[in-house]
Amino acid sequence: MHIAVTGNIGAGKTTLTTMLAKHYGWDAQFEDVDHNPYLEDFYADMSKWSFALQIYFLGSRFRQVKEIRESGKNIIQDRTIYEDAHIFAENLNDMKLLSDRDFNNYISVFGLMKSFVSAPDLLIYLKSDVPNLVKKIYKRGREYEASISIEYLSKLNQKYEKWISEYTEGKLLVIEVDDLDFVEKPEDFGFILEKIEAELNGLF
Ligand SMILES: Nc1ncnc2c1ncn2[C@@H]1O[C@H](COP(=O)(O)OP(=O)(O)O)[C@@H](O)[C@H]1O
Ligand SMILES: Nc1ncnc2c1ncn2[C@H]1C[C@H](O)[C@@H](COP(=O)(O)O)O1
Secondary structure (H helix, E strand, C coil): CEEEEECCCCCCHHHHHHHHHHHHCCEEECCCCCCCCCHHHHHHCHHHHHHHHHHHHHHHHHHHHHHHHHHCCCEEEECCHHHHHHHHHHHHHHCCCCCHHHHHHHHHHHHHHHCCCCCCCEEEEEECCHHHHHHHHHHHCCHHHHHCCHHHHHHHHHHHHHHHHCCCCCEEEEEECCCCCCCCCHHHHHHHHHHHHHHCCCCC
């Protein structure tokens, strides 16, 4: 079984991935953030570092895809490789922070990798509006993320909405998280578990 949690920066993916992995006793795969050699530089100068960061995330995410294929374990994954290409790289190209030449180069490598990628058995989209994302990013307190603009988050949210509305690769569960506090309220976490189990009925 492979479940992936998707959503904008600050939506709660890492928190929910951690809680689900603990609850079900599954392995968790997290994003390469704390040891990422480009992320801090990227936020200081997006135009300069966008290509290097995208290649780094693509490689790191592909390593996870390979592990999921080879391990045969139940895995819950914090963000997918699709988001790197269809959300982040595309948005940087739209914002002219990633040149057409670099974007086309990136997309051609992504296209090769995509044939090895299997969609998760269930994709859980954590939907959140921009003011709530800002609050949660602030609460998390990574210094280099203080420069993230409302415009950047809004554009990413638009990309997410479009991508999710067209997602047909597998089962999809959309959870509106703005009125849920699954960290502090066990009943809210229980509500999410019920939804997941209804979607995966028969696979558990
Ligand atoms: N539903 C929620 N209710 C309250 N706090 C939340 C919720 N989801 C996430 N948080 C908090 O918001 C911050 C960002 O969450 P995180 O899981 O790191 O988001 P993401 O991985 O999507 O970027 C963390 O401090 C987390 O504890
Ligand atoms: N592909 C990406 N391009 C740019 N930035 C990215 C990409 N993938 C993740 N990120 C950033 C966004 C956040 O600052 C950190 C961690 O993501 P999060 O949504 O908070 O788990 O990496």
